[in-house]
Amino acid sequence: MDTALVLQLREALGHIDDGLHKLRRILAAQADQHRSTLMLGRSQLQHALPVTFGFKAATWLTMFQRHSQRLAQLEERLYVIQFGGAVGTLASLGSQGEAVQRALAAKLGLGVTPTPWHTTRDSLTESVTFLANVAASLGKIGQDVVLLAQSDVGEVHERAVPGRGVSSAMPQKHNPISAQLLTVLASKLAGHAEGMLRASVHDHERASGRWMEEWGIVPEAVVLTGGALDLAIDLLEGLEIDVDQMRANVEASEFIVSEAVMMALAPHIGRQRAHDIVARAVQTAVGKGISFHQALSSTPEIADKLSGKELSSILEPGRYLGVSDAFIDRALANEESPATGTDS
Template sequence: MAYLPQESRLFGRVFGDAEMAALFSDERGLGAMLEVERALAQAQAELGLIPPEAAQAIEQAIAGFTPDWEALARATERDGVPVAGLVSALRRAVGAPYERYLHYGATTQDILDTALVLRLREALALLEGRLRGVLRHLLKLAQRHLQTPMAGRTHAQQALPIPFGFKVAGWMAPLLRHLERLGELRERLLVVQLGGAVGTLAALGEDGPRVQEALARRLGLGLPPIPWHTARDNLAELAGWLSLLSGSLGKMAQDILLLAQSEVGEVRESAQEGRGGSSTLPQKSNPVQSEVVVAAARANAALLAALHQAQIAEHERATHAWQLEWLTLPSMFAHTAAALKQALELCQNLVVDEARMRANLAASQGLLLAEALQFALAPHLGMEPAKALLREAVRVARAEGRHLVEVVRERAEVPLPWDSFREEAYLGAGPHFAARVLAWARDLLREEA
């Protein structure tokens, strides 16, 4: 097993995601910090707090800055964070007499947190695009199968018939809620952090709030009511959203794993030959994509606790909570991105075996119609006698390998339309509920019916 599977040359294409990895790379992180320093100088020059020439010198130095990664690594090892070493290098690049205006009134956490928010904005856009892609494919799948009957299962046992489109709509509903939650989350999460040493921006005097507002405007970020150095609830909420999203994808993947079992065989991950192959068994086509999605969901659920621990920060600057975020949040993004990538391919290529679904229904010999028969008999016999009759009929049908409707008809001398008791006719409001979800999806995705 690799030290970090998502960065492994062997496992990277399974558990990793190149686009998300780029957003959390050192290069993008450094670029985001430079973007914040540039915007800060521009905001302060706009407000007349530093000379315009200073902002120009800072912008030129940043534009031409080539990082000495080894020197920055040594400085980060020394200080625990990269900002101090970066600011020193930038000040040398700016030179006299304007170097003192770089990083003016800010502190390390202002730069790192705001730079993080800039990257989170890009990362969430990437995840949203994929989530919408998954939903579009599921929408088409559900539309095709609004009336396709299959066995609905409870406690891993066949229970009642349902449309497969209803099952797919059940996968979609939480994903649609996550899409709505994302819009709400962005408003709280994508805000600037500028508070100075303890959150009061004392070094900027009365101009602190104006600088904060100007910086937020230049970066296209929201304005928090108070600096959030040690209030990390928004990041914990983000982690919760990542875990919820991957968990809902995991539920879908777990269902697919079970439906793809040899004894069930109602779906396959793909028609592609050779996918999920075995080193020993030539007949195997393992559901490897679903396995990865479930594993990612469980990993995120485990990591979520660390982000909640990171909310416990001391006074106006924490001693370790910050580092907990660094250790866990990028991994949660990696897991979620990988799960969405696998889920997107899964939804695009899923093979639905309608004939096998019908065969599995037929193999129950009418047992899935027990509830329908019970409710049909109740007006004639009473509910408890009807239930007792059905229990005995089920026992006989199983013991003798007979169809349940045939057995009940022998024992219940009541006028019922016996030939109408068919699994595909007992779908209840399943198609209606599925249609509701599809209408909701079309509205959110702006898809036409």
Template sequence: MPSHITDSIFLKDLYGTDEMRAIFNDESLLQRWLDVEAALAQAEAEIGVIPRWAAEEIARKAKAALIDTAWMKREIDHTLHPIVPLIRALKSICDGDAGEYIHWGATTQDIMDTALVLQIKDAIAIFEQRLSRLEATLAELAQRHRETIMPGRTHGQHALPITFGFKVAIWLDEFRRHAARMRECKPRVLVGQFGGAVGTLAGVGEHGFEIRRRMMAHLKLGVPTITWHVAHDRFAEFAGIIAMMAASCGKIAREVIALQKSEVMELEEPWAEGKVGSSTMPHKRNPMLCEAVVALARLCFDRARTALDGLIPEHERDWAVNHMEWAYLPELCVMADGALALTLRVLDGLHVYPERMRANLDAMQGLMMSEAVMFALGQAVGRQTAHDVVYACAMRAVETQRSFREVLAGDPLVRAHLSADDLDRLLDPTRYIGLAREMVDQVCRTDAD
């Protein structure tokens, strides 16, 4: 049975998706190794470094289904080397002497790095699909709740009114930047590797640059300007972008958790008959999807931190770095995709409770409107004086448990400059949401553009 949480029969769907797992499973990895070997052979045959018939036979037999994987596993255990057994396995099924030309001029890291880049390319395609769906979902949610007023909170306490659409539009804008980063990183990240033993292409001499160019053309990857065996910034950049995406998912999930607290209940993650919140408290409706997203985000942070460790290899080859990449990059992609997929699930079925939002606004008995009163009074007495007066009224309202309006109306300076109608207007939260609605429009309009 699987022993890793992302492959667990019981729990894997809380940690990733089958689509992303398929990119990084053993069959896919083996096929990508073979794809790289075939592309290398084809490139070399095109300029006469190896016979064309040999390259054609290598490409014809470079199919994962033709490889004896049980034999390969035993050989990897014996040799402690992943690619030498691959070469031997492929050679054994090639007709004639074609197998003698496999891996000509290459080193193991050329094959494994390039295969990993091909997997990342496939992963990016899935990430971009998820981001597109997420942007559309957030845009619709922001527009739908453009006018849904709710408490804005700073330092965990009620601050000023906002709209829920405003909050969502901030999420949307952030994910749009992630999508831009993903697009922008592709020319830097999706670059293949071919350098030979220490990166100088000595094994193929003057043909090296042309072989590399043709090899990457076959694989539809970028061509490096120089070998990057010990320059792992490409993977670190990609890992950072993915971790930031997961972090944004975690932020949304954390906000839903906070606003789903029993005493708040302004939002609630999707709930369906049969979902169980607790094994011992039957009444619980726990935010279990959101908690999983937060966990995945934090797990992604750890993998991104490992990517930074890979930026300090030694000399011209340091396989310790590669060993880390074989582990953290698949885990990071699977877990980040899990976070995106679960976040979409949360947002698609999110329960929004405008009545609770308004009730929570009113629970402060007008105190959330202190800034509006201060600025109105400041027109007559100055901003600093107005702050002192309104502060005193606010503290008195809290300590005496009276409404803010009642205390304001009883203050001589306030009464001298603000009428009862003024106070009614100033204490109406719907009149003090600034440009929240316009900002929603601006973000969503940019999205449409």
């Protein structure tokens, strides 16, 4: 039964691998296409610093590049024969036991482990935790999309499909149902990983029943992960990205470049003092209902060090993206590297 399970997993994980590659191609295209699409970066659900949607897509992409690597590394440990007889010694075959084992493994295209593994389930457990890890990454994308699709954010929208995501009571609503399902599936697979870890504690040379728990866990983990991948591919292929709304949200949040002002001021007066002065300018802008630029310009400690022209340049969000473009290039370069398992 163990060898039969391995053969089934080899075929099933081949489909998972295909899905990972398709998802990566979609994300790579989005990362490149939107490398200059300015949007808010968010920290603990608060407006933080400017980023680009291409940078966000690139960070999503790298998760699945690593998953492709993990799967390739897992194959060597997982695709192996289990053939050991009653307690793993192959005593019934006498001196021919090892030769028979190797011949059968070769016929099935499987590897051979140093010892039989009927009660050491670490590789099978690893396969389920791998699937749960993939689902968790898909859930991260789903969570991001759910938040970006909020009515008061409006930066992305799921493709409109008749009957999907509509409200039975409110005609104006279009719920990000696919993204929501990705978060649910991630939670479900986390439970499967936990269950598999519990089920892997076997006794002696043949377990008294714990391995039967796998019969429900392993196939369902494969099916749910495959379904999550298909769902994510459909979601991302049809994702509507509102570039104008992203830019509008950036422009409505002028304080997201306060760190840039602080870093420009720090060489003159020290970082901590710069932090406190800029924070006070933020409070002044909010309290008096004036622009951030006006508040900064009217702060003597800032005006003495930075000219109005310098401040205008510093306050341009597109100038404070760090090396995000280089990070996108690195992620895309990995798509062309054999080390990531890509066929591009």
